[in-house]
Amino acid sequence: MPLGWLARLVRGAAFFFLRRDFQRLEAEIAATRTAFDEALQGQSRAMQEGREHLEIRADDSAAALGDLRQAYIATRTEFEEVRDVRLVGLDAALGRAGEATGAVQREVESLRDARIPQAESAIARFQQALETLQRELESVRDDRDKDIAGLQRALDALQATVAGVQSLAEELRDGRMPALSAHADALIERLHEQLTEVAGLTERLAQHEPLTIAVAPEIEAKIPAAVAAASTRFADAFRGGRAEILGRVAEHVHLLAGAAPVLDLGCGRGELLEALRAAGIEARGVDSDPAMAAACRRLGLTAEVGDCLSALRAAKPGSLGGVTAIHLVEHLPAATWMQLVDAAAAALRVGGLLLIESPNPESLRVGAGLFWADPTHRAPVHPDALAFVAKAVGLEVVEVRRLHPFPPDQALANSAQPEPVRELASKLDAWLSGPRDFLLVARKP
Secondary structure (H helix, E strand, O other), rough: HHHHOOOOOOHHHHHHHHHHHHHHHHHHHHHHHHHHHHHHHHHHHHHHHHHHHHOHHHHHHHHHHHHHHHHHHHHHHHHHHHHHHHHHHHHHHHHHHHHHHHHHHHHHHHHHHHHHHHHHHHHHHHHHHHHHHHHHHHHHHHHHHHHHHHHHHHHHHHHHHHHHHHHHHHHHHHHHHHHHHHHHHHHHHHHHHEEEEEEHHHHHHHOOOOOOOOOOOOHOOOHHHHHHHHHHHHHHHHHHHHHHHHHHHHHHHHHOOOOOEEEOOOOOHHHHHHHHHHOOOOEEEEOOOOHHHHHHOOOOOEEEOOHHHHHHHOOOOOOEEEEEEOOOOEHHOOHHHHHHHHHHHHHHEEEEEEEEEOOOOOOHHOOOOOHOOOOOOOOOOOOOOOOHHHHHHOOOOEEEEOOOOOOOOHHHHOOOOHHHHHHHHHHHHHOOOOEEEEEEEEEEE
């Protein structure tokens, strides 16, 4: 046993030191005996020499005998000291060694009987705690595997949804949108003719002129009121109510501070002209719809009937501080709105501003859906294309703002979704439901 070995080791160490002290004592005794023997031998030789020279040196022999006696006495004194002092000290050292051995023995027995069982108990408790921790880790691992499996199923479902959306987008891009574009072009041509006629009728009604309509006399009296209301209802349905548009154009007014005079192209019902007048900024408008121009004049605003491109070309070069076109370019062919930007650059003075607002085709809900709700729209104008043309004619593009986001409650992403799902839903929101409009701000350098 390890404890018995330790006890034997302690006893062996004690016996080793005792044996070393005994060996030293024996060596001292042997040295004393040798000295004594040598002294006796010397004494014998001296006595022999004394007897031989007794008659010659009697006095010297007596002195030598005295010296021998003193040496003998000193040797005996040294021997008695070794016997009475050093051996007694050695006995005391042996006693202390025995006591130390007993103390070591008792400590070893204490380790064997008390401390080692305590250590074994502590090790057993640690082993039990380790086994409990192992079971908990296995439980956490199993739960994590279940959660990962559930998340994987959710991601698979989301991927299937994304694949469906992508397939729908491709179908819209490759099939429905081209067909819708062709259908819309034909519809716009028919509507243009009808709207031109309706606009003329509306203006004549506003001027209280008689109408010439090939209908039965009994229903002729009902037509003027219906036609008079048609233009306003059309603008309210597809462009928003007057109060709503006033709120939207008010955010452009601070950009035009110090930009008088301002020419508002396609002024419509005059919301921007009204906001500029309230801010003390000189402005006039032009619109191809006589009814719209007349509606502006009834509000005390300066507006004339005419073609926007012709009005810009008629302006003296460098005479305008600002040119605005709010939801106009999407109603024009591409070549026409490009010429419009070029003519605006010529009409603006140095530092003058060009503001163009249009539906944002970067938003799929707008470009593939809401844009086509207004049958007078020809084609979406991309903000990058508009900025490119503005730079090409020598204007400096200050910024392109995205305006009028969809309400937050229409978003796909929400805080309750897992992080990967919410991140993907946010990307889909940016793609599907980006801001509805954009505003190009350009300056003549």
